[in-house]
Amino acid sequence: MVKICCIGAGYVGGPTMAVIALKSSKIVVTVVDISTQRINGWNSDHLPIYEPGLDEVVKQCRGKNLFFSTDVEKHVAEADIVFVSVNTPTKTHGLGAGKAADLTYWESAARMIADVSKSDKIVVEKSTVPVKTAEAIERILTHNNKGINFTILSNPEFLAEGTAIQDLFHPDRVLIGGRETPAGQKAIQTLKEVYANWVPEEKILCTNLWSAELSKLAANAFLAQRISSVNAMSALCEATGADVTQVSHATGTDSRIGPKFLNASVGFGGSCFQKDILNLVYICECNALPEVANYWRQVIKVNDYQKTRFVNRVVSSMFNTISSKKIAVLGFAFKKDTGDTRETPAIDVCKGLLGDKAKLCIYDPQVTEDQITKDLSMRKFDKDHPAHLQPPSPSSIKQVSVVSDAYVAVKDAHGVCILTEWDEFKKLDYKKIYDSMQKPAFLFDGRNIVEVNKLREIGFIVYSIGKPLDPWLKDMPAVVA
Numbered sequence: 001m002v003k004i005c006c007i008g009a010g011y012v013g014g015p016t017m018a019v020i021a022l023k024s025s026k027i028v029v030t031v032v033d034i035s036t037q038r039i040n041g042w043n044s045d046h047l048p049i050y051e052p053g054l055d056e057v058v059k060q061c062r063g064k065n066l067f068f069s070t071d072v073e074k075h076v077a078e079a080d081i082v083f084v085s086v087n088t089p090t091k092t093h094g095l096g097a098g099k100a101a102d103l104t105y106w107e108s109a110a111r112m113i114a115d116v117s118k119s120d121k122i123v124v125e126k127s128t129v130p131v132k133t134a135e136a137i138e139r140i141l142t143h144n145n146k147g148i149n150f151t152i153l154s155n156p157e158f159l160a161e162g163t164a165i166q167d168l169f170h171p172d173r174v175l176i177g178g179r180e181t182p183a184g185q186k187a188i189q190t191l192k193e194v195y196a197n198w199v200p201e202e203k204i205l206c207t208n209l210w211s212a213e214l215s216k217l218a219a220n221a222f223l224a225q226r227i228s229s230v231n232a233m234s235a236l237c238e239a240t241g242a243d244v245t246q247v248s249h250a251t252g253t254d255s256r257i258g259p260k261f262l263n264a265s266v267g268f269g270g271s272c273f274q275k276d277i278l279n280l281v282y283i284c285e286c287n288a289l290p291e292v293a294n295y296w297r298q299v300i301k302v303n304d305y306q307k308t309r310f311v312n313r314v315v316s317s318m319f320n321t322i323s324s325k326k327i328a329v330l331g332f333a334f335k336k337d338t339g340d341t342r343e344t345p346a347i348d349v350c351k352g353l354l355g356d357k358a359k360l361c362i363y364d365p366q367v368t369e370d371q372i373t374k375d376l377s378m379r380k381f382d383k384d385h386p387a388h389l390q391p392p393s394p395s396s397i398k399q400v401s402v403v404s405d406a407y408v409a410v411k412d413a414h415g416v417c418i419l420t421e422w423d424e425f426k427k428l429d430y431k432k433i434y435d436s437m438q439k440p441a442f443l444f445d446g447r448n449i450v451e452v453n454k455l456r457e458i459g460f461i462v463y464s465i466g467k468p469l470d471p472w473l474k475d476m477p478a479v480v481a
Contacts, residue, residue, distance in 0.1 A: 081124060
C-alpha cells in the first residue's frame with residue numbers, strides 16, 4: 001500500500017490530500033503540520049479553512065485512509081511519496097526583499113526529510129516555487145542522503161479558492177515535471193498513477209522540472225494580467241461613458257480571448273497572484289531581462305492603481321472628506337466562498353479610508369473580527385509566514401468595528417463599500433438600507449454586483465466600477481496622486 005505524507009496543512013495541502021484519499025482508497029494519506037491548533041482543527045467538526053464541499057470530503061475519509069498529525073518526522077520517514085506544501089512568502093528583508101520568494105520553510109523541510117528518511121522517496125514540490133528550486137532541493141537531499149535515493153518532482157496546484165474541491169475533482173490539467181532520467185521518468189509514472197485514479201490520462205501533462213515550475217508562475221501571471229487589463233479599461237470606461245460590463249462581454253465573445261477573468265473589480269487578491277508576479281519579476285531581473293520584468297511589474301502597478309482610485313472616488317464623492325464619517329464595508333475576503341484574506345483588496349481600501357480618518361464598520365460572513373484586526377495592523381507580506389512568526393494581533397483598532405450582520409453595519413452610515421461579491425449582498429433589502437443611512441446615501445460597488453438603476457431610483461448615489469458615472473460624481477474626478 002502506497003503511503004503519502006504531505007508537509008503543510010494549509011489551503012493547498014489539506015484539500016488536495018483529502019481528494020487524493022477520497023479517490024484512491026488503497027493509498028494512505030497523512031497530512032502533517034507543526035501547528036497543533038491547525039491539526040486539531042482538521043481533526044474536529046470545524047475545519048481550519050472554509051471551502052465549499054471540503055467538509056464532506058474530509059469526513060468521508062478521515063480515520064480511514066486520511067489522517068492529520070503533528071508527528072511530522074514519523075510520517076515523513078514512513079512515506080513513499082512526500083508532498084511539500086509549505087509557505088513560500090515574499091522576502092521582507094535582505095537580497096530580493098519585496099520580490100523574491102523566501103524559501104526558508106522549503107529548505108527546512110528538505111533538510112528534515114533528509115535527516116529522517118530511511119528509505120528511497122519521491123519528493124514532490126506542491127508549493128509555488130521559483131524556477132530552479134528543485135535543483136537547490138536536490139543538492140540538499142543528495143548531500144545528506146546516507147545512501148538513500150531522492151527523486152524530485154514538480155506538481156504545481158492550479159486551484160481556485162471557492163471552487164477548489166470541484167477543481168480537484170475535474171481539473172483542467174494535472175502537471176507533473178521531472179528529470180529526463182530513468183529515475184525521474186519512473187517517479188513521474190508513480191505520481192501519474194496516483195492521479196489516474198480519477199483524472200483522465202490526457203489531462204495529466206508531463207514536462208521537465210523547469211517547465212513545470214515556470215508554468216505555475218506563468219498561469220497566475222496571465223490570469224492576473226487579464227484582471228489588470230479589464231480594470232485598466234474600467235477607468236477609461238468611466239472617463240468616456242462606456243460600460244465595462246458591455247465592453248467585457250463583447251471582448252469575451254471572441255473565441256481567442258474567452259469570457260473568464262474579465263470582470264472589473266476593485267482589484268485582485270489571494271495568496272498567489274501578487275506573490276507569484278513579484279517572484280517572476282525578480283527571476284527576470286536575475287536573468288538580465290529588465291524589459292520583461294517591467295512588463296510584469298506593470299500588472300501589479302495597475303492593481304494598486306485600481307485600489308487607490310476606488311478610495312479616491314469614495315473620498316472625492318463625499319465632499320472630499322470622510323473624516324469621522326461612518327463607512328460600512330461589506331465583504332473583507334478576497335473573493336466569495338472563502339474566508340481567505342491574503343492580499344485582499346479590502347485591506348488596502350480600508351487602510352486608505354482609515355488614512356482619511358473614516359470610521360469603518362465591517363461585515364463579512366466568513367472572516368473573523370480577529371482576522372480583520374490583524375490584517376489591518378500587519379505589514380505587507382507578514383501574513384504569508386506561519387502564525388507563530390506573525391506579529392501579535394492588537395485587541396482592537398480604534399476606528400474599526402466588526403459586526404455579524406450587514407444591516408447593523410450599514411445603520412447610520414454615510415456610505416457603503418462592497419468589497420467582496422458574496423451572493424447575500426445581491427439579495428439585501430437596499431430600500432431598508434437606504435432608510436437607515438445618513439443622507440445623501442452613497443454606495444460604492446467594488447464588485448459590480450448591484451443593479452445600479454434600481455438603487456438610484458431608491459435614492460442612492462451609486463458608484464459602480466467601470467459604469468457610466470452618476471451625475472453627482474461627474475464633477476468629482478477620482479484623481480490618483
